Amino acid sequence: MITMLANVTVPDATVFVIASLIIIGGALGVVLNRNPVHGALCLVATLFGVALTFLEQNADFLAAVQVIVYGGAIVVLFLFVIMLLGVDKSEGLGKEPLKLQRFLAVIVGCGLLATILILAHINWATGATSASGPVSSTTTPNINLLANSIFTSYLLPFEATAALLVIAVVGAVVLARRRTVVVSDSFESPSDSQDVIHDPDGDSGASDSGQDEESGVSDSASGTSDDGHPQIDRLFEGNEEPQDTEEEESLT
Amino acid sequence: MSISGNWYLVVSAILFSIGAVGLLVRKSVLVMFMCIELMLNAVNLAFVTYARMLNDIAGQVVVFFVLVVAAAEVVVGLGIIVSIYRSRRGTTADDLHILHG
Known part of the structure; x- marks a missing residue:
């Protein structure tokens, strides 16, 4: 040292x-x-x-x-x-349901650190330098060297990143867009659907996860079987309503 | 003479481990994303250090691409978080139990 x-x-x-x-x-x-x-x-x-x-x-x-x-x-x-x-x-860290998880995470972290340090100490580098140009030279600044390498040797990955950025932007727009209900001609009234949703909540005293899934399934099933109208996006929209009502019930 | 590259690699390893522990410990998805950023930065630091040690510009090129991928990942990830928050009213990992199959 x-x-x-x-x-x-x-x-x-x-x-x-x-x-x-x-x-x-x-x-x-x-x-x-x-x-x-x-x-x-x-x-x-x-x-x-x-x-x-x-x-x-x-x-x-x-x-x-x-x-x-x-x-x-x-x-x-x-x-x-x-x-x-x-x-x-x-x-934050105050309320953590899994007591053992934090302990195990610290152990995993220490093991990871030890592994990385041991592997770095072995020194796998072959010593073959300058496969694609030096990092710095006395005449050319670093940015010129980097640009030379990116726009010649690594041109195809550079263009792939352009495609990746476009895909990311489109994905962000699709995810952030507020979903609209796509229903063609006749639409089941919200009160009916909420009645259908409330049924499993009142009957079963299951946990939150069970209620959510049951309500979602019953919603979609009622949309297709009872009335015969196909509802495409009701499954996602329906998740909001029982969540709110459950919160109100739990508060009262 | 500047600092030996080994010290930078030690700092990089410590940073990566802190990020990994944070990813395992925290429940908030936003903080988990920040811990992923920490791990990415640790890897970037290791790449730049090796680029200097081996005098090879390819390490810095890789860091450039990692930056782009990290930006794209954050954009899509935060979009997913906002979408989850709309339907679940919460952004902890427990709110994602719908993914458990």
Whole structure:
């Protein structure tokens, strides 16, 4: 350990120690914070620390992209969703139904860490350097080298990422779109369907999961068998109504 | 002389383990997503470190692609979370029991 730190200059060591502290402290904050908003802010700290280590290792462009894309876009998206859904209340490590799970998770984490460190110590790297160009040179900056590699050797994966982004955008639109009820001519009135839904709730004292599934199944079954009208999207829409009524019943 | 790459790999391993433990421990799906981001960042850090150690730009190219995939994954994942919240009024992993088959 001493020999590994022998030739390190003081500024390099200082930057590394500060970056490591920011990274690990931020990561612990993400895991341990009760409030998801605070967790997202700790995630920003971790991302900045990682960007700092990128800067120190000749990855200038990636450090900038790390700050812009991760810290600027992804975390803001997280915060948007947290505040849009209003789940920024304290629900954290206090109430955990599975007592054994946390213990096992820590054991798994320690085993994972030990495995990674042992595997890294074996040093599987073959030593064959510069298969696709050097990281840094005295004449060409890092961003030019990276762009050369991306737009020549890795052009096909780059275009595949374009397709991936388009697919992600379309998927997000499809998922976020509010579903509309697709019914052609005659439509079962909501009061009828709610009566049908309420039946299993009143009869059986089953758990929440059982009630939800039963109500969903009975809803779809009633839509097709009783009246004979095919209802396409009623199954998904019907899930909202019994959930609300169950909550009211549990409150009263 | 700058810091040896081994130290960065140690930090990367610790970060990955913290992310994995958080993914196993937490119940909120949003926090689980953040822990996945932590793990992705740990892998990115390892890639950049190996790129410097082996003097090979391919490691940084992989990090670039991982960034793109992470962005796409977050977009779709948060869309799924919003969709689940609409129908279930909650975003914990227990609200996803409809997926248990």
